[in-house]
Amino acid sequence: MAGQRLVADLVVDRLRDWGVHRLFGYSGDGINGFMGALRRAGGDPEFVQARHEENAALMAVGHAKYTGGIGVVTSTQGPGAVHLLNGLYDAKLDHQPVVAIVGQQPTTALGAEYQQEIDLTSLFKDVAAQYVQAVLAPEQAQMVLDRAFRTALATRSPCVVILPHDVQVAPAPDALPHEHGVVPTSVQWRPPRVVPHDVDLAAAAEVLDAGERVALLVGQGARGAGGQVRAVAERLGAGVTTSLLGKPFWDETLPTSCGVMGHLGTTASGWLLDQCDTLLIVGSNDPWTEFYPAPGQARAVQVDIDGRHLGNRYPVEVGLVGDAAETLGALLPRLRPRDGWRADVEDRVREWHDLAERRAGTAARPLSPERVVRALSPCLPADAQVSVDVGSVVYWYARHLTLPPGVPAHLSSTLASMGSGLPYGLAAKLHAPDRPLVALVGDGAMQMNGISELVTVAHCWREWADPRFVVLVLHNQELAEVTWEQRETEGDPRFAASQALPEFPYAAYADLLGLTGIRISSPDEVDAAWDRALAADRPVVLEAVVDPDVPLLPPFPAGREKLDSFRRGLDQEETGGHARELLDEQAGQEE
Numbered sequence: 001m002a003g004q005r006l007v008a009d010l011v012v013d014r015l016r017d018w019g020v021h022r023l024f025g026y027s028g029d030g031i032n033g034f035m036g037a038l039r040r041a042g043g044d045p046e047f048v049q050a051r052h053e054e055n056a057a058l059m060a061v062g063h064a065k066y067t068g069g070i071g072v073v074t075s076t077q078g079p080g081a082v083h084l085l086n087g088l089y090d091a092k093l094d095h096q097p098v099v100a101i102v103g104q105q106p107t108t109a110l111g112a113e114y115q116q117e118i119d120l121t122s123l124f125k126d127v128a129a130q131y132v133q134a135v136l137a138p139e140q141a142q143m144v145l146d147r148a149f150r151t152a153l154a155t156r157s158p159c160v161v162i163l164p165h166d167v168q169v170a171p172a173p174d175a176l177p178h179e180h181g182v183v184p185t186s187v188q189w190r191p192p193r194v195v196p197h198d199v200d201l202a203a204a205a206e207v208l209d210a211g212e213r214v215a216l217l218v219g220q221g222a223r224g225a226g227g228q229v230r231a232v233a234e235r236l237g238a239g240v241t242t243s244l245l246g247k248p249f250w251d252e253t254l255p256t257s258c259g260v261m262g263h264l265g266t267t268a269s270g271w272l273l274d275q276c277d278t279l280l281i282v283g284s285n286d287p288w289t290e291f292y293p294a295p296g297q298a299r300a301v302q303v304d305i306d307g308r309h310l311g312n313r314y315p316v317e318v319g320l321v322g323d324a325a326e327t328l329g330a331l332l333p334r335l336r337p338r339d340g341w342r343a344d345v346e347d348r349v350r351e352w353h354d355l356a357e358r359r360a361g362t363a364a365r366p367l368s369p370e371r372v373v374r375a376l377s378p379c380l381p382a383d384a385q386v387s388v389d390v391g392s393v394v395y396w397y398a399r400h401l402t403l404p405p406g407v408p409a410h411l412s413s414t415l416a417s418m419g420s421g422l423p424y425g426l427a428a429k430l431h432a433p434d435r436p437l438v439a440l441v442g443d444g445a446m447q448m449n450g451i452s453e454l455v456t457v458a459h460c461w462r463e464w465a466d467p468r469f470v471v472l473v474l475h476n477q478e479l480a481e482v483t484w485e486q487r488e489t490e491g492d493p494r495f496a497a498s499q500a501l502p503e504f505p506y507a508a509y510a511d512l513l514g515l516t517g518i519r520i521s522s523p524d525e526v527d528a529a530w531d532r533a534l535a536a537d538r539p540v541v542l543e544a545v546v547d548p549d550v551p552l553l554p555p556f557p558a559g560r561e562k563l564d565s566f567r568r569g570l571d572q573e574e575t576g577g578h579a580r581e582l583l584d585e586q587a588g589q590e591e
Helices: 007-017 029-040 053-067 079-093 120-124 138-155 198-210 226-236 267-275 324-334 342-360 369-374 392-400 421-431 443-463 480-490 506-512 523-534 558-571 577-590
Strands: 022-025 046-049 071-075 098-104 132-134 158-164 214-218 239-242 257-260 278-282 299-304 318-321 385-388 437-442 469-475 516-520 540-545
Touching: 007 029, 007 138, 007 158, 022 053, 022 421, 029 071, 029 098, 029 158, 046 053, 053 071, 053 079, 053 098, 053 421, 053 443, 071 079, 079 098, 079 120, 079 158, 098 120, 098 138, 120 132, 120 158, 132 138, 138 158, 198 278, 198 299, 198 318, 198 324, 214 226, 214 267, 226 239, 226 278, 226 324, 239 267, 239 342, 257 267, 257 342, 257 392, 267 342, 299 324, 342 369, 342 392, 342 577, 369 392, 369 469, 369 523, 385 392, 385 421, 392 437, 392 469, 392 480, 421 437, 421 443, 421 469, 437 443, 443 469, 443 506, 469 506, 480 558, 506 516, 506 540, 516 523, 523 540, 558 577
Parallel strands: 022 046, 022 071, 071 098, 098 158, 132 158, 214 239, 214 278, 239 257, 278 299, 299 318, 385 437, 437 469, 469 540, 516 540
Antiparallel strands: none
């Protein structure tokens, strides 16, 4: 009946009540009732159409990461639902609150092998292990949506609401009856205050005070706790390294900042974790266990809001369940001030910066990707946002891009899903259209889905207060990270059929879309290209033709064990001489 409020309208109203003013997705017949309600809502919440459901789900994850809130994605049933899985797993593995609203065929057709019929509860039961539920009656819709949002926020995980088409277009109840079997709920969730007991803080302080060479490993759990982390590090005379997810939440300009840890981390971080006698882990669950101190080398304290992470990567002596800012604030007065090994740490940090600068200047054919990414640091606007895709570009981001304090930068870390850079960047830009955005992407990721999402950029950019949206494409016609992994982990040579990428004119394609394309292939073009891109009056694709032979050598001492395998693979390649020369040069620098 015209003008009647439907269950789909109730869902849209409830999204607004939960503070959702933007959601991402792709339409289809199974979600048409919900689309109609979004149309009637007049743009609040705003519906952002991606080019593919996977990208829409990645946008929802990006929204959660950049805003600190909850991301929402929607799709139809069948293939649309299947496409959501990758983005939802990204949310699960990086612990981000996301709610997916997924259409389904009418309840009367379920079990009939109907067109696009999939058992969606089974499909999503792993990725949305905390909460996945189908709405089978109008009276159930409000409760299911409320529980999905509360669960996503409380567990920092993806949740799924399945909406069959006939339920979407059923009349919404004016008020829930007060009777058995009907569950009323409300829009209510507030983060708890979680602080350890005094006896546990005292135990942690005892361990930290006994250390002479203290290292801090800082993860995304330190979001909002930068001041407290810095105060504790200075009190202990400690060096600080971060996980990839923790990088934007620590001031990398400080002289004791050793950079990112792990396989793609810095030489300074490798030294710090190899030499420390005490480790304080703050909000990190970084999986690179071979880059942690050797078991028995260091006494360890860990702070995490999620007790399931305590002792999960390293045998900690004291595990503190608590909010990072409050826990470190309570711990600080219990710690004795000292210089520790600050002078040694600062020396190693200076050595690393000198080494990184030399590496960026290494002769490459035709251009070093390290040179291109490193050149962004001095010209990155202080109000910028950064998104990073997966691949070799992550190494250069981790090692060469110094983020100004307060600049958010996010990537798919634990799932490491290639193709996330453009969806993340779009989510960030839509959230803050008055801030410039820089996306760092490899050509493999661009060919996977970045090219298609440039269409979305071209569609949206004229509505942005600041039109700057710069996509750096490292064009080497190679899945470079996997090529180096084949050499490292298998001792195998490059397999061209799987690794070589077809040529594509990224800059010219940007011009075709009405954006600006810039193509560079020489070191003396780099600085001017960044200046031009960051001053443009529209989005820019900066295509840098770079050398795939620049090594992805892990920092020593752990990286030393990989050399024989690298060399064995390269020695089997007819054209591996240049890469071998660069590898040997970097290995000599690490030693």
